Amino acid sequence: MTDLLSRRAVVAGMGVLGLGLLAGCNPARGLDFKYGKNMSNEILGRSFRLTDSQGNVRTLSSFYGTMPMIFFGFTQCPAVCPTALARAAQIKKLMGRDAGFLQVVFITLDPERDTPEVLDAYVKAFDPSFTALTGTPEEIAAVAREFKVFYEKVPTGDTYTISHSSTSYVYDSRSTLRLSLGHSLNAKECTEDLLTLMEIC
């Protein structure tokens, strides 16, 4: 009896392990990113629920099977956001035939001014495959908290601009956070790390 139980336990344990392997895409020899930060031990952005420009609800699992690269910004941003989007478009070019695997996701921090139409036209000007997500100001605030993304409105005259974190977050094809890419990295450096991640998942 005890013998049987322990055997069962072992089989169950193996099953759980097997599932873990399937679910997590474990790297055989560790993830060795040259430029970005390994985020495998961090849990960020697991439960966001936002809408895309067509009004579809999108969660992290919507991007299952692709390598989503998520970052935050606003369309009235003169510098960091167009630079990050232009870099993402260039990364896709550098990735060549693997480019289709990368899903660029831009989340607005200015949902009051960035209508779905403006957002859609804006990100698609950089690459037609890019997705933009928005939500209510409360939803965006919750998502930013979830990603530990800092942002704040800065009043300028009778309007405002926004200061915000500029990091891009990359998940593997099983929706596990893997990599963060700083704003100062160039497209070639980012591409190298993204290809490293693709090797495992």
Next chain:
Amino acid sequence: MAISLQPIKRGLAALALMGMALPALAETSVSDAWVRATVPQQHATGAFMVLTATTDSKLVGVASPVAKDVQVHEMTMNGEVMGMRQVKSIELPAGKAVSLDPNGYHVMLMGLHEQVKEGTQVPLTLTIEDAKGAKQALQVQAPVRGLTADGSTGGHEHAHQH
């Protein structure tokens, strides 16, 4: 590349430097001015350029008929956080090329009356104040570059932060 180097004024400044009988004119040249295109319904965009003053001066204001409100902003990177703030003026030390580009000081055109389209030109009026407090208006026609245009202007003396 350089669109309005104002060679005549430069020449005058050079003559003045050579000790000719001309008053020392405070002149500012503008090069590589451009504005980033927008998509429909987008209400703000940036204008960029390189300014070089012959005497210590300040950029104290910008106006444009395409926008309700024109402001000068400064972008700073604090670690991974991009900080944005409005500034009242930009110092233009004599002879130093000061770059207004997406990585630092830049002009924000806010409350755009209509879409800013690539290939068109945006008129800008810069107000420059010299050390004595005399103000001068400078007209610039800034060509509109695509939304996806590279962030840097052509300023050689500007050190980019990487």
